[in-house]
Amino acid sequence: MDRVLIIDFGSQVTKLIARRIRELGIYSEVMPYFKVKKDNLKSNNIKGVIFSGGPRSVNLKDSPKLPNFVYESSIPILGICYGLQLIAKNFGGTIRLSEDREFGRREISVTKSSPLIKNVYVKEKKSQVWMSHSDHVENLPKNFERIASTQSCSSVIIQNLKLKIFGVQFHPEVSHTVGGTKILGNFIFDICKCKKTWNMKSFKTEIIQKLKDTINDKKVVCGLSGGVDSTVTAILLDKAIGKNLKCILVDTGLMRKDEVKTIKDLFTKVYDINLKVVNAKKIFLKELQGVTNPEKKRKIIGKIFIRIFEKNSLNDKNTEFLAQGTLYPDVIESVSNMGDKSVTIKSHHNVGGLPKKMKLKLVEPLRELFKDEVRGLGRELKIPDEFIRRHPFPGPGLGIRILGEVNEKSLKMLREADDIFIRLLKQKKLYDKIWQAFCVLLPTKTVGVMGDNRTYEKICVIRAVTSTDGMTAEPYSFNKSFLQNCSTEIINNVKGINRVCYDYTSKPPGTIEFE
Ligand code: XMP
Numbered sequence: 001m002d003r004v005l006i007i008d009f010g011s012q013v014t015k016l017i018a019r020r021i022r023e024l025g026i027y028s029e030v031m032p033y034f035k036v037k038k039d040n041l042k043s044n045n046i047k048g049v050i051f052s053g054g055p056r057s058v059n060l061k062d063s064p065k066l067p068n069f070v071y072e073s074s075i076p077i078l079g080i081c082y083g084l085q086l087i088a089k090n091f092g093g094t095i096r097l098s099e100d101r102e103f104g105r106r107e108i109s110v111t112k113s114s115p116l117i118k119n120v121y122v123k124e125k126k127s128q129v130w131m132s133h134s135d136h137v138e139n140l141p142k143n144f145e146r147i148a149s150t151q152s153c154s155s156v157i158i159q160n161l162k163l164k165i166f167g168v169q170f171h172p173e174v175s176h177t178v179g180g181t182k183i184l185g186n187f188i189f190d191i192c193k194c195k196k197t198w199n200m201k202s203f204k205t206e207i208i209q210k211l212k213d214t215i216n217d218k219k220v221v222c223g224l225s226g227g228v229d230s231t232v233t234a235i236l237l238d239k240a241i242g243k244n245l246k247c248i249l250v251d252t253g254l255m256r257k258d259e260v261k262t263i264k265d266l267f268t269k270v271y272d273i274n275l276k277v278v279n280a281k282k283i284f285l286k287e288l289q290g291v292t293n294p295e296k297k298r299k300i301i302g303k304i305f306i307r308i309f310e311k312n313s314l315n316d317k318n319t320e321f322l323a324q325g326t327l328y329p330d331v332i333e334s335v336s337n338m339g340d341k342s343v344t345i346k347s348h349h350n351v352g353g354l355p356k357k358m359k360l361k362l363v364e365p366l367r368e369l370f371k372d373e374v375r376g377l378g379r380e381l382k383i384p385d386e387f388i389r390r391h392p393f394p395g396p397g398l399g400i401r402i403l404g405e406v407n408e409k410s411l412k413m414l415r416e417a418d419d420i421f422i423r424l425l426k427q428k429k430l431y432d433k434i435w436q437a438f439c440v441l442l443p444t445k446t447v448g449v450m451g452d453n454r455t456y457e458k459i460c461v462i463r464a465v466t467s468t469d470g471m472t473a474e475p476y477s478f479n480k481s482f483l484q485n486c487s488t489e490i491i492n493n494v495k496g497i498n499r500v501c502y503d504y505t506s507k508p509p510g511t512i513e514f515e
Pocket of ligand 1: 470507512514
């Protein structure tokens with residue numbers, strides 16, 4: 001399988017490059033710049049290398065650099081933003097801080113043709129790209145040509161055809177760059193000569209065979225959450241090892257309305273999968289009693305979950321593996337991820353918290369995929385669409401959507417409100433346009449009036465965001481009548497709620513969940 005190596009210098013959008021390349025049908029991998037070794041370029045059918053953007057200036061003493069063997073490998077290179085500046089500096093050009101920094105949409109003028117922009121940008125015509133840079137190339141290195149410029153940046157596209165090294169100051173991976181994906185396509189197909197080999201059908205066949213070979217006749221335990229990742233993981237394993245798979249669904253009591261029944265029906269009626277549902281509602285509620293601190297709640301939920309999971313999975317000596325729905329964005333080692341590691345924003349909990357304690361070997365069949373690729377694989381596996389399209393749901397469930405103490409009464413209220421909101425979204429065909437939508441119950445009460453009577457009840461917040469990977473998010477812009485309708489439906493049907501608010505916070509500065 002032909003591959004493209006993306007060397008990460010810490011850009012916020014490095015993962016997008018990987019996505020775009022895969023959308024074009026080529027497998028791509030992201031690697032932090034300081035991990036690149038000679039062997040990475042020799043092995044694995046690497047046909048092209050892309051340098052990402054990054055927040056630093058190449059003129060700083062300790063700025064990220066690459067060893068010479070990368071430039072000398074004869075593998076075509078495309079540098080993006082910082083990547084272009086690094087190439088220019090490496091070959092003897094000079095880089096300067098611009099007086100006019102360029103952020104957002106910009107127009108470029110093409111002065112020369114290049115295989116990189118073939119059938120995308122036309123000579124003497126302006127085209128729109130997306131920029132985010134302070135430095136620019138002041139003097140081009142010897143043997144490099146200038147292909148395009150903007151008013152304040154003379155080298156927006158550069159090339160050395162003989163060495164097959166190219167650079168773009170803008171971000172072709174970002175959707176605001178007109179023709180950006182075509183430029184990446186020109187690079188990987190025309191310049192790197194990659195052959196399209198990455199598709200879900202071949203991936204499915206390959207991964208099922210790999211699972212068969214790895215697991216053999218041993219048994220696997222798989223924790224289900226009801227989300228698309230654990231569902232696809234379980235169905236893949238079912239295809240690979242059948243009866244040697246045991247799925248466990250812990251009913252924490254913090255699930256959405258009818259969630260346990262829906263999962264049970266899929267696994268037992270549509271498929272014939274060995275599923276054990278463990279009813280642990282009482283334990284969760286008991287231990288969460290009186291707890292209001294979000295981190296404490298998360299830790300309590302995570303711990304009980306592990307305890308119950310262990311108790312119900314370790315009694316079979318033949319169980320050698322634990323299956324998890326870990327995705328590529330969770331395993332990808334990027335420079336920006338490493339920077340984030342020092343601060344715990346939230347202690348994430350999912351079945352991923354299990355292995356350190358459990359001494360089972362891990363199987364993670366989705367670790368090479370992005371979320372929407374998992375959905376594609378789910379379709380390939382013919383899993384009912386209703387499951388594939390589901391919004392992500394956090395491990396701690398409604399426990400982190402009820403602010404303050406979690407109790408039976410609040411859970412009932414939230415479940416009903418959430419069910420109404422999601423039903424209305426589906427009715428209006430908005431569900432699939434949104435990355436994640438849910439209701440949150442606030443611990444404060446406000447005064448209202450219903451049928452001549454005073455009410456003093458809780459506030460429900462509606463949250464709906466668009467996102468590509470949950471790392472950043474934007475609030476969804478509903479029209480007024482939809483929000484008014486949601487508010488009326490929730491207040492009229494859920495006892496205990498007399499006010500509904502809509503959350504307009506992006507991430508950052510907010511997070512998607514409230515706790
Ligand atoms: P935040 O709230 O951090 O959420 O912006 C980003 C995405 O992660 C989900 N989330 C979790 N998923 N275990 C999970 O499996 C967790 O503990 C957890 N906390 C948040 C959240 O729903 C959103 O999709």
